Amino acid sequence: MRVLLVEDTQPLVKALRQGLEEEGFAVDVATDGEEADVKCRSTSYDVVILDIMLPKIDGLTLLKRWRAAGINTHILMLTAKTTTGDKVTGLDAGADDYLAKPFEMDELFARIRALVRRGHQQKDPVLRCYDLEIDTAARTVRRAGQVIHLTPREYALLEFLAFHRGKVVTRSMIWEHLYDEYDENTSNVVDVYIRYLRNKIDKGFDPPLILTRWGEGYMLRGEDDPPPARK
Amino acid sequence: MRSIRRSLLGYLLLLLAVALGAVGVLVDRFAKAAFAQREEAEKQRIAERYRSLAATAKSKFHEEVAARLKTLAKDVQWKISALIGIQWDGRRPLFRLPEAPPIRAPDEAGVNYRLRSQLLPHATVPFPAATALTLAALEPRRTQGQGFNPYVYPGAPGWVAYDAPRMIGRFQESLRKTFEDDEGLRYFQISLHFTIPMLAERTLVHVTSSDLPQVLPLEADWLEPTAAEWEPRFDDVDVPGQGLCRRGIVANHVGRGFLFWIWLPPPPLPMTVPGPPYRLVFGRPDVILRVAIQMVRPYSELEERLAADQQARDEQILHVQEETRRELDQLRSRLILIGSVTFVSLVLGGWFIVARGLSPLRLLSDAVSQVSEKDFRLPVVPAQLSRELAPIHARLTQTLTLLQRAFAREKQAVADISHELRTPIASLMATIDVALRKPRTPEQYRAALEECRLISKQLGQLVERIMTLASLDAGKDHTQWTQVEVSELVNGCAAVIRPLAAANEIAVTVHCERPFTLETDAGKLREVLMNLLHNAVEYNKPAGRIELHAWRDATAAYFEVRDTGIGIPPESRDKIFERFFRADSSRHSTGVHAGLGLSIVKEYLARLNGSITLDSEVGVGTTFRVTLPLTLTQGPSVGSLRPPGPSGRVLRPEPVGTPTREPATDTALPSGS
Numbered sequence: 048m049r050v051l052l053v054e055d056t057q058p059l060v061k062a063l064r065q066g067l068e069e070e071g072f073a074v075d076v077a078t079d080g081e082e083a084d085v086k087c088r089s090t091s092y093d094v095v096i097l098d099i100m101l102p103k104i105d106g107l108t109l110l111k112r113w114r115a116a117g118i119n120t121h122i123l124m125l126t127a128k129t130t131t132g133d134k135v136t137g138l139d140a141g142a143d144d145y146l147a148k149p150f151e152m153d154e155l156f157a158r159i160r161a162l163v164r165r166g167h168q169q170k171d172p173v174l175r176c177y178d179l180e181i182d183t184a185a186r187t188v189r190r191a192g193q194v195i196h197l198t199p200r201e202y203a204l205l206e207f208l209a210f211h212r213g214k215v216v217t218r219s220m221i222w223e224h225l226y227d228e229y230d231e232n233t234s235n236v237v238d239v240y241i242r243y244l245r246n247k248i249d250k251g252f253d254p255p256l257i258l259t260r261w262g263e264g265y266m267l268r269g270e271d272d273p274p275p276a277r278k
Numbered sequence: 279m280r281s282i283r284r285s286l287l288g289y290l291l292l293l294l295a296v297a298l299g300a301v302g303v304l305v306d307r308f309a310k311a312a313f314a315q316r317e318e319a320e321k322q323r324i325a326e327r328y329r330s331l332a333a334t335a336k337s338k339f340h341e342e343v344a345a346r347l348k349t350l351a352k353d354v355q356w357k358i359s360a361l362i363g364i365q366w367d368g369r370r371p372l373f374r375l376p377e378a379p380p381i382r383a384p385d386e387a388g389v390n391y392r393l394r395s396q397l398l399p400h401a402t403v404p405f406p407a408a409t410a411l412t413l414a415a416l417e418p419r420r421t422q423g424q425g426f427n428p429y430v431y432p433g434a435p436g437w438v439a440y441d442a443p444r445m446i447g448r449f450q451e452s453l454r455k456t457f458e459d460d461e462g463l464r465y466f467q468i469s470l471h472f473t474i475p476m477l478a479e480r481t482l483v484h485v486t487s488s489d490l491p492q493v494l495p496l497e498a499d500w501l502e503p504t505a506a507e508w509e510p511r512f513d514d515v516d517v518p519g520q521g522l523c524r525r526g527i528v529a530n531h532v533g534r535g536f537l538f539w540i541w542l543p544p545p546p547l548p549m550t551v552p553g554p555p556y557r558l559v560f561g562r563p564d565v566i567l568r569v570a571i572q573m574v575r576p577y578s579e580l581e582e583r584l585a586a587d588q589q590a591r592d593e594q595i596l597h598v599q600e601e602t603r604r605e606l607d608q609l610r611s612r613l614i615l616i617g618s619v620t621f622v623s624l625v626l627g628g629w630f631i632v633a634r635g636l637s638p639l640r641l642l643s644d645a646v647s648q649v650s651e652k653d654f655r656l657p658v659v660p661a662q663l664s665r666e667l668a669p670i671h672a673r674l675t676q677t678l679t680l681l682q683r684a685f686a687r688e689k690q691a692v693a694d695i696s697h698e699l700r701t702p703i704a705s706l707m708a709t710i711d712v713a714l715r716k717p718r719t720p721e722q723y724r725a726a727l728e729e730c731r732l733i734s735k736q737l738g739q740l741v742e743r744i745m746t747l748a749s750l751d752a753g754k755d756h757t758q759w760t761q762v763e764v765s766e767l768v769n770g771c772a773a774v775i776r777p778l779a780a781a782n783e784i785a786v787t788v789h790c791e792r793p794f795t796l797e798t799d800a801g802k803l804r805e806v807l808m809n810l811l812h813n814a815v816e817y818n819k820p821a822g823r824i825e826l827h828a829w830r831d832a833t834a835a836y837f838e839v840r841d842t843g844i845g846i847p848p849e850s851r852d853k854i855f856e857r858f859f860r861a862d863s864s865r866h867s868t869g870v871h872a873g874l875g876l877s878i879v880k881e882y883l884a885r886l887n888g889s890i891t892l893d894s895e896v897g898v899g900t901t902f903r904v905t906l907p908l909t910l911t912q913g914p915s916v917g918s919l920r921p922p923g924p925s926g927r928v929l930r931p932e933p934v935g936t937p938t939r940e941p942a943t944d945t946a947l948p949s950g951s
Contacts, residue, residue: 056701058733062708069715100697127700128693148704152711 048093048163048203049073049224053083053109054125055101063096066152071186071199071206072159073227080104086228087113092120093224094162096155099126099137107140114141121162125150160184167210174209176267179248179256181209188248195247200225204240205248208257213269215260241265282639286632287625294624298617309609317602321595328591332584339580340512340524347510347526347573350457350466354571355530357456358449446472446481449567453485463487465523465575467494471568491519494572520576529570638664642671654682691857695744702737706730743874747857750881757885762800764835765790768828771804775811775824783821786811790828796835798906802882807837809875810902814841817900830908837904845896854892855880 050072054060060076067074075090077083079102087095087109099106110122121144124137129147137145143165144158160183164172174181178191186202188195197205203225208216218237226236241257249255256268453468468485484493494515515525581588645658656675660668713726749755772788779786796803807826814824822842829836846854857877883890887907894900 056705058729059701059705059708061729062705062712066708066712066715069712100701127697127704129696129700130693148700149707150704152708152715 048159048207049075049090049227050159051075051077051083051086051090051092051095051120053077053080053095053097053101053106055079055098063155066156067159068227069199070156071203073203073225073230075228078102080106080109083109084112087118087120088116090228091223093166094159095120095122096125096159097122097142099124099128099133107137110137110140110142121166123155123158123162125155157184163210169210174206174212176209176212176256176269177254178252179209181206190248190252197244197247201240201244201247204237205244208265208267212267215263215266217264220264283629283632283636286636287628290628290632291621291625294621294628298620302613302617305613306610310606313602313606317598320598324591324594324598328587331587335580335584335587339575339577339583343524343526343573343575344510344512346466346575347528347571350463350468350573351510351528351571353457354453354468354569357453358567358569446470446483450483450485457485458487464489465520465573466490467572467574469496469570469572471570473568490517490574494525494574496570496572514577515574517574517576520574521578523574523576524580525572525574527570527572529568638662638667642667642674646674649678651685654678654685694857698740698744699737702733702740706733706737709733740874743878746878747874747881750878750885755885757799757802759797760800761795762798762803763793764796764828764830765793767800767804768807768826768837771807771811772826774808775815778812779815779818779824782815782818784815784818784824785822786824786826788826788828792829794830794835796830796906796908798886802886803906806879806882806886806888806904807839809879810839810904813875813902814839814843814900817841817843819843822899832908834908835906837906838901840899840901842899845898846892846894846900847896851892851894855890 048071050067052060052063052067052074054063054076055078057078060078064074064076075086075092077086081103083095083097083101084104097106097110101109106124106126110124113120113122122142123144123146124142125146125148126133126137127148128137134145134147143162146155146158160172164170164183172182172184174183180189182188183206188197188202188205204221207221207224221237241259245255245257249257254268258266258268260266449470449472453470457463457466457468464487466487467490470483470485472481472483482496486493494517510526510528512524512526515523517523641658641662645656648657649655656671656678658671660671663671709726709729713723718726768788768790772786776786811824811826818824818841823840824842825838825840827836827838827840855876857874879890883904883906889905891903891905892900893903
């Protein structure tokens with residue numbers, strides 16, 4: 048999941064970036080309003096973490112502009128303005144969530160995850176596909192009751208596929224949502240991670256869940272996909 | 279707490295009660311006096327009528343007494359006349375005889391009488407012979423040969439000797455029979471006073487009516503002859519058993535000399551008397567009778583007669599008194615009723631009037647009670663209030679406006695401060711949270727701790743500045759005026775800022791042509807310059823320049839800090855001295871000012887009687903010029919000159935340890951490292 052962090056306080060940016068990345072998010076940072084505007088318009092983020100008191104363009108103005116421009120990215124206001132009036136203003140301006148500083152890291156992560164789920168019309172924190180269970184809250188994966196250990200990036204890839212279950216996701220989509228602006232885009236990095244994931248998810252289980260659509264991308268097997276033809 | 283309405287009403291009612299009471303008492307008193315006067319007049323009229331009635335009754339009573347007396351007197355007169363046998367009206371004696379001789383003490387056995395009889399010229403009438411002269415002689419009807427045998431020497435005047443004692447008894451008996459038995463006669467007394475000159479005797483007998491218990495007293499002079507015979511005299515006499523009585527008295531003499539016919543029997547002597555056997559003899563009786571008739575009548579009869587009138591009078595007086603009292607009571611009850619009605623109506627009316635009079639106050643009070651921290655407007659216009667309340671309204675509106683501004687400022691300042699404090703705390707917490715999320719290497723922990731230390735340091739400096747401003751706001755700060763060597767101070771400041779500037783590749787140059795001294799507060803001036811220099815570094819471009827000028831003219835000392843920074847857009851120039859304003863908050867190379875530096879500068883300059891101007895061009899640079907007057911060497915006290923801060927008091931006036939301490943410790947540390 049790719050997150051845009053719009054925040055002008057350097058120590059906070061540093062800490063948040065580290066924490067989010069360790070949670071498996073791809074993090075882009077914007078330290079002022081203009082930068083945030085450019086990045087948000089150019090990239091489809093899963094969640095934008097937006098401060099209000101920003102240099103150049105303040106967060107509320109940004110939010111209104113984006114909503115007016117039809118950008119429906121989930122936006123979480125993370126700000127030192129704590130009064131109810133501020134919260135109401137923020138939510139009315141189009142924010143999806145509002146979190147006041149200082150905050151608990153876990154709460155922030157939980158709220159981001161909730162926003163991500165909401166983006167995929169998913170209420171249940173546990174994603175299921177056949178006998179595969181992905182607990183997005185605990186970030187654990189089981190198949191047939193057996194715990195499968197995944198690296199954060201593998202997990203993020205699986206989660207992304209699971210959110211788009213039954214639909215083809217292209218490599219560029221995967222790229223866009225799983226890698227931040229600083230990652231180098233090498234052509235086969237997605238394929239490599241798919242292979243890793245297959246080794247852990249599908250190897251020794253039946254049916255194989257990660258399907259390859261040749262020339263398009265990958266998908267997680269949906270309910271109505273035909274079972275694989277036995278060769 | 280006292281209610282105006284109640285107290286006003288209370289005073290009003292008190293006043294009213296006093297006035298009503300006074301009026302009531304006065305009216306009552308006047309009415310009482312008038313009624314008393316009327317009553318007295320009425321009583322007097324009744325008494326007067328009664329008096330006249332009583333007087334009439336009394337005179338009538340007296341007249342009745344007089345009439346009775348007269349009647350009785352006539353009867354007695356008639357009776358005595360009958361007894362004596364002569365026409366006697368008492369007033370006109372046929373002729374007057376010489377006065378009766380003075381009565382001397384009676385001598386024994388009528389010696390004197392005898393002597394005088396013997397002196398008679400013609401005959402000696404022996405005393406026993408006198409018995410022959412009976413009263414029958416005085417009764418013409420009975421004189422015909424019935425024992426009438428007076429011995430009178432014929433032809434000679436002489437004494438007619440009556441048988442006096444017997445005659446007295448007869449008179450008394452006759453009169454008693456005649457009058458005492460008369461039922462119609464009451465309260466009379468007939469006193470017969472017999473004087474027998476011959477015997478020098480006086481006898482007084484009374485015929486007294488049975489209803490008189492005893493003999494009425496009789497004054498001696500009534501027994502003496504007077505000029506006014508038969509003239510009734512009246513007096514009041516106290517009769518035992520009858521009380522005070524009216525008495526009428528008439529008195530007269532009977533038995534002075536008179537002529538009468540005497541049958542002369544043939545004398546025993548052998549002498550012949552020619553002529554008829556009787557002849558008119560002028561005789562002188564030997565008894566002189568004086569009659570006093572008294573008629574009394576007890577006043578009790580008058581009183582009885584008047585009793586009804588008296589009772590009527592008393593009843594009338596009582597009635598008048600009753601009437602007066604009743605009218606007075608009526609008047610009083612009316613007064614009380616009027617007073618009560620007035621009082622009650624004025625209580626109600628007063629309540630209403632006071633409420634009406636106080637309604638503007640209530641309107642104002644309601645309006646004031648609607649004022650809250652959310653809405654400072656007074657929801658009432660002066661036209662709705664009374665003229666007296668207009669100043670209050672104006673003052674209140676003014677105060678509320680000021681209060682609203684102060685409140686807004688304070689709210690903004692609190693919001694600003696909380697915002698400024700929350701961000702570093704959030705950074706701190708986020709850093710720690712991230713570090714603690716999973717096991718890390720010692721180097722990572724160390725990096726996190728150093729990050730935390732940096733944030734804490736910035737937080738501390740921020741708090742320090744806020745405290746400084748709060749202390750300035752609280753007026754805790756005192757200016758210490760000393761002679762300051764300007765060039766030393768300027769060079770010192772430059773020396774402090776140079777390392778930080780050097781870290782940003784900024785050159786600092788100082789221009790202080792002539793050394794001079796200035797009387798000011800060195801700490802504050804240094805703080806001002808350091809803040810300006812700090813801003814110059816912070817907002818400068820890399821490899822920029824900073825120039826610090828100091829000079830003076832005749833009136834003032836000038837300090838100028840010129841940088842080659844980003845410049846300040848014209849719309850922000852007024853705002854940069856406000857608290858928490860930052861021209862470009864993306865600059866966090868030091869991150870400690872939080873928009874407070876220029877606020878502090880402004881506050882300090884206000885205390886130093888100085889001013890600051892700025893000249894800036896966006897993208898080229900900014901020049902701040904500080905002007906400190908030379909003439910005002912002894913500045914007035916801080917408090918009087920200090921203008922109200924742009925922001926309300928934001929923190930409790932916690933005394934800052936050294937508010938004027940060396941700014942170098944705040945700013946010299948290259949925090950951007």
